Amino acid sequence: MSKKRQLLIDTALELFYTQGINSIGINEVLKVSGVAKKTLYSHFESKDALILAALEQRHSVFIQWLESKLADAPDDESLIRQLFGALDEWFHGESKELGAFRGCFFINTSAEFSQQSPEILGQCQLHKQQVKALLGDRLQCPSPLLLNTLCTLKEGAISSAHVSHDRDAAKRCIEPLLILLSIVNAPASEA
Template identity: 35%
Template sequence: MDKKEKIISTAFNLFYQYGVHAVGINRVISESGVAKKTLYTYFPSKEELIAATVEYCDLRYFSRLQSRIKKIEDGRLTILELFNDLDDSINRRIIASPPFYGCYFINVSAEFSNPENLIHKICAKNKNEMYELIKHHVSKILPSEKDVIEVSETINMLFEGAIVRAHILQDLQSAIKARTAVEKIILSELK
């Protein structure tokens, strides 16, 4: 891992656990083992570092998720696998996964709530990518575009709600409960 990757990885782990505004640059420097000048060479501002961690998290998340679902051809099974993956994340069954502190994108966007802020936009991009992924697989099983949009939005809300319940209420079964609801929705739409 090169120095830039080390800085991003270290900052991500610290920001995810403690929050982006609770962690100072000096702590990132100390824990990543780089000089202050090195950090500022790559990231002239803390906001640029935060943006890099959000992009890093997005890339890691979708790479892992795509490798998990790429061999599943059935749209219904793919959608259910998204919830299995979420359950594995919540319950720390993914190798090299940090403890579950909620959704990094939700957490960071709460600290940068202005929708025009670059960091907020990157977080929103992740949420839109997830919605589009769900919609793509729903379109494999439902013929009507109207139904695809409606069902995709519902599934996406269940997915996001499961994340929030797991984080705030410590409901470690939230993804499984949401998956069960999704199965019922899909079955009712297929009738």
């Protein structure tokens, strides 16, 4: 990938994530990056193409971050604790890889583009599906109820931390999930 193309993606992602996509025009991306308009359009045919590239980059960064946070979880209880501990770090600005917390870039983007661009919305949905698949692969318990609840509480914690400035939302998700884990793991005669 060319350095200028990468600079445009990095700049756009930073601006879009911190200020919102609709509030940032191409001229602002050009001004901050120092790249000429002709160069931008030689790499991206439109602002939507630049948005898609920014989404792809954020997806890659987020998945790598998440995999690293969950890599050494020996069991489902540890996985739950590590996932929500990692989210808690992110919410409190302690995640260097993800940068300052401004909510979920994919939730924010889908809110701005709910009907305007099926391709952008599709990229946001794909991210969520791949995060769920990663979590499903890591869980040892095959319960769809556990996986769906884990993902729903993860999304809720991110939204609460962003919208309500409830930076401790992730911590409160752990105990209910551990209770659910004990229920779904209980022998059938106990459940």
